[in-house]
Amino acid sequence: MGLQMNNAKTELMRMEKDVNREEQLEIDSIRYGVCRRVKYLGSIVDDDNDMETEIKSRIASADRCFYGLQKVLGRANISKKTKLKIYKTNIKPVLLYGCETWSLTKGMEHSLSVFENKVLRKIFGPVYDVHEQA
Template identity: 80%
Template sequence: MGLQVNNAKTELMRMDKTVDRKEHLEINNVRYGVCRRFKYFGSMADHDNDMETKTKSRIASADRCFYSLQKILGGANIFKKTKMKIYNTIIKPVLLYGCERWSLTKRMEHSLSVFENKVLRKIFGPVDDVDEQAWGRRHNH
């Protein structure tokens, strides 16, 4: 096919938890370095296959996406239904890309929930507190 390996850009990453780690790999007198993590198709891959690193990376990507859409999601001139469609079609896929193979802990599940609540608070805006006759921050319940 005519494909060639770029020796300057190619690195090795072992996906195991062994203590004995080599600093390089040598094949045909070409030395390849070892890396501990890299981004692959938008997901973070690391040497010990840590799911928490991957979920933090996805939350950070979705947060950047959310930040770029903040003016639209916080604007009063767009219907809430439209804002929810924007959230479900733009932000949520960025957040949940590759989630089929995640094994979540309670802490990671909580982090995802915190992010989702942050976005939903922005979409639905403040709540009218009848008792205090003022606008207040929307809470989880």
């Protein structure tokens, strides 16, 4: 096929427990370095298989998308239904990209809920409880 591997850009990631992570691989007198984290197809792959880094990265990306759309979501002349469609089509896919492979803890699930509630508060505005005012 004529493909060649770029030795300067090639690194090794070990996914085994109890292994020396700093060990280098040498093939034909070419040494390949070791990395602990790599971004692959938009998702962060960690040698510890820690999803927290990936989820924090997804929340940060969705947050940038949210702030880019904040003027639109804050307009009074756009219906809440339209704002929800904007959220579901522009922000939520950025947040949940790759979520099929996540194994969540309660803390990570809470972080995702906090972000979603922030966006929904912007869309629906403040909600006043009638019972608390009495």
